Amino acid sequence: MRDIVVSKLRKTFKSKGKEVVAVDNLSFYVTRGEIFGLLGANGAGKSTTINMLAGLVLQDSGTIKLLGKDPKKDWEFVKNRMNVSTAYFPLTDVLTIRQNLRVYAKLYNVKNAEKKIDELLEQFELTKLADKKVVTLSSGERTRTALCKGLINDPQLLFLDECTVGLDPDIAEKTRRIIKDYQKKTGCTILFTSHYMHEVEELCDRIAFMDEGKLLTIATAAQLKKQVKKHQVELTLEDGSDELKELLQEEGLTVLGGRDNMLVFEIDAKSDDVNTIVQRLVKLGLSLKDIHIRKPTLDDIFIHFARRKK
Amino acid sequence: MKLHRIKALLVKYFYISINRVDRLFDVVYWPILDVLLWGFASAFIEQVSDFNLLSMALGGVILWIFVWRSSQDIAVFVLEDFWSRNLYHLFSSPVKLSEHIVSIIIWGLVRAIVSFIFLSLISILLYQFNILTISPLFIAAAVALLLLFGWTMGIFITSFILRFGQRIQVLAWSVVWIIQPFSCIFYPLSALPPWAAAIAKVLPTTHVFEGLRSILFGTGQGNLLYAFGITIVLLVGVSFLLAQSFKAAKRKGMLARGGD
Ligand SMILES: Nc1ncnc2c1ncn2[C@@H]1O[C@H](COP(=O)(O)OP(=O)(O)OP(=O)(O)O)[C@@H](O)[C@H]1O
Ligand SMILES: [Mg+2]
Numbered sequence: 001m002r003d004i005v006v007s008k009l010r011k012t013f014k015s016k017g018k019e020v021v022a023v024d025n026l027s028f029y030v031t032r033g034e035i036f037g038l039l040g041a042n043g044a045g046k047s048t049t050i051n052m053l054a055g056l057v058l059q060d061s062g063t064i065k066l067l068g069k070d071p072k073k074d075w076e077f078v079k080n081r082m083n084v085s086t087a088y089f090p091l092t093d094v095l096t097i098r099q100n101l102r103v104y105a106k107l108y109n110v111k112n113a114e115k116k117i118d119e120l121l122e123q124f125e126l127t128k129l130a131d132k133k134v135v136t137l138s139s140g141e142r143t144r145t146a147l148c149k150g151l152i153n154d155p156q157l158l159f160l161d162e163c164t165v166g167l168d169p170d171i172a173e174k175t176r177r178i179i180k181d182y183q184k185k186t187g188c189t190i191l192f193t194s195h196y197m198h199e200v201e202e203l204c205d206r207i208a209f210m211d212e213g214k215l216l217t218i219a220t221a222a223q224l225k226k227q228v229k230k231h232q233v234e235l236t237l238e239d240g241s242d243e244l245k246e247l248l249q250e251e252g253l254t255v256l257g258g259r260d261n262m263l264v265f266e267i268d269a270k271s272d273d274v275n276t277i278v279q280r281l282v283k284l285g286l287s288l289k290d291i292h293i294r295k296p297t298l299d300d301i302f303i304h305f306a307r308r309k310k
Numbered sequence: 311m312k313l314h315r316i317k318a319l320l321v322k323y324f325y326i327s328i329n330r331v332d333r334l335f336d337v338v339y340w341p342i343l344d345v346l347l348w349g350f351a352s353a354f355i356e357q358v359s360d361f362n363l364l365s366m367a368l369g370g371v372i373l374w375i376f377v378w379r380s381s382q383d384i385a386v387f388v389l390e391d392f393w394s395r396n397l398y399h400l401f402s403s404p405v406k407l408s409e410h411i412v413s414i415i416i417w418g419l420v421r422a423i424v425s426f427i428f429l430s431l432i433s434i435l436l437y438q439f440n441i442l443t444i445s446p447l448f449i450a451a452a453v454a455l456l457l458l459f460g461w462t463m464g465i466f467i468t469s470f471i472l473r474f475g476q477r478i479q480v481l482a483w484s485v486v487w488i489i490q491p492f493s494c495i496f497y498p499l500s501a502l503p504p505w506a507a508a509i510a511k512v513l514p515t516t517h518v519f520e521g522l523r524s525i526l527f528g529t530g531q532g533n534l535l536y537a538f539g540i541t542i543v544l545l546v547g548v549s550f551l552l553a554q555s556f557k558a559a560k561r562k563g564m565l566a567r568g569g570d
Contacts, residue, residue, distance in 0.1 A: 001545040002550070013562070013563060014562075040319040048563070049564070051563065054402040055402060055560075056397075056398060056401055056402055056560065056563075056565045056566045057399065057561075057563045057565070057566055058557065058560040058561045059558060075404070076404055077405035079402070079403060080404050082402075083403075083404060084399070084402045086398075089395050089396075089398040090394075090395070090565075091396075091399060092322065092326070093394050094325075094326055094329050094330050094394070095322070095325050095326065095329060096329075099322075099329075102321065103318050103319070103325070104317030104318075104399070104403065106314060106317060106321060107314075107315055107318040107319075107404065107405060108403060108404065108405045109312075109314050109315075121336075135328065137510055146399075147461055149399060151456050155338075209562075243377045298414070
């Protein structure tokens with residue numbers, strides 16, 4: 001069952017007489033129960049994509065299917081079962097957190113609303129702030145309020161557009177756990193964007209990379225990492241690194257930098273180079289203090305994709 | 311349209327009102343100033359001439375409330391959603407634009423009725439003028455017409471806000487005052503120069519206040535039937551315009567931007 005099916009989606013905006021292509025010929029699907037990450041540089045078209053799915057922005061062309069339905073025709077079915085959250089749009093600021101959540105609970109016709117609200121406030125550690133107006137909250141508190149709203153109707157389909165911006169590391173970790181647990185418990189489908197790669201790696205089953213509105217690739221984090229062919233090695237000697245530098249040059253390896261007795265160099269992911277280097281060092285009578293092979297992270301992948309053309 | 315969603319929005323307006331005193335303020339403050347101003351002015355004019363301005367002026371001020379509240383509330387509530395960048399959450403929920411507008415209309419009506427009661431009481435207390443002694447049938451028709459016309463204008467302004475964003479927000483407060491001089495509230499249609507009279511005759515409001523004068527003084531050229539006709543035509547027209555503007559707003563991404 002595919003909860004999100006996007007086909008040849010295109011969206012252009014007119015800005016100061018010029019046409020901006022925000023989303024270009026975008027096609028992908030998300031299976032029920034998946035957490036699907038949408039990544040890309042600023043302006044890549046992630047938010048525009050989510051906004052089109054959420055019915056806030058009208059596409060120029062292309063089709064969207066949500067929960068197996070055409071959201072234009074079965075909007076009520078779809079919208080009652082979905083929700084959105086983002087750090088960038090707070091709830092009504094003259095209302096308190098609880099008042100806001102009550103309004104949205106009624107809009108989504110939530111049964112046992114007060115109980116649901118109390119649960120969410122508890123989960124996001126907002127119980128003590130429940131009767132404060134949104135305008136007086138810190139940005140992280142507002143973000144958590146928006147997250148409560150996003151879960152108020154137990155959505156089957158959840159769009160999270162940079163929903164953790166501004167959260168402190170502790171609450172951010174808890175938030176990730178809440179999202180994960182909620183997903184496990186309900187089997188819902190989540191479309192997720194974030195610029196925090198560790199978060200994406202932790203949460204997302206599959207990841208799509210977008211660039212200038214176009215889809216570059218879709219893969220799992222592990223598959224994406226395999227696309228980076230070079231690993232970085234950080235090697236520290238007891239003293240003196242000049243011989244090591246010579247040695248690396250002899251082996252034809254690129255030195256990226258270093259300081260004191262430490263050097264950073266690049267090796268082919270599949271090669272045996274590290275072994276060779278270490279053996280030769282031992283033969284030369286140089287003693288090794290520390291060696292560290294840095295595997296590519298999703299950050300590296302991001303940078304790799306973002307700088308690809310440049 | 312679903313009742314629970316309209317109710318949800320009404321609850322939201324209720325919360326806004328109890329959280330923000332200034333929103334209660336404009337239900338009573340400005341209208342009362344109007345009543346005081348025209349009450350004292352009429353009392354003075356009656357002293358220096360034998361013309362009875364009081365019932366016309368106060369009747370006019372009290373009835374005008376319905377145009378004022380119904381048009382301004384629609385525009386201002388939509389604007390406030392723009393300012394607080396609220397359209398994002400609102401329109402990603404199952405709310406329909408029609409439910410949004412209907413809820414504002416109902417809330418505006420409640421506010422207008424509160425104003426109406428306040429002003430009626432004040433004019434009885436201060437000036438011994440009771441608006442309900444004027445033909446109740448006429449008052450009912452006048453109120454209905456003025457409300458319909460107020461909604462028409464409110465929807466008209468809202469379509470502009472959706473199309474052009476907050477840049478034109480000044481319209482939300484001013485349009486009702488641009489219409490007012492041409493509505494012949496405090497003077498008869500015959501007092502206007504020809505160019506202004508031409509505009510006035512088209513406006514349904516003029517016919518209401520001319521009608522008021524025919525009841526009070528036996529002189530007036532109001533045509534309520536025409537007024538109802540034109541208002542309904544306009545209301546249908548602006549509703550169509552609003553639907554178009556909403557689509558345009560979605561195309562431009564205004565709902566996910568919150569104006570500029
Ligand atoms: N309402 C709008 N009007 C005009 N241009 C817009 C509008 N919304 C988005 N754009 C443009 O469309 C492009 C894609 O924007 P979008 O917000 O989707 O990017 P994003 O991937 O979410 O970026 P970020 O990581 O910064 O959130 C950008 O060039 C942006 O300037
Ligand atoms: Mg974005």
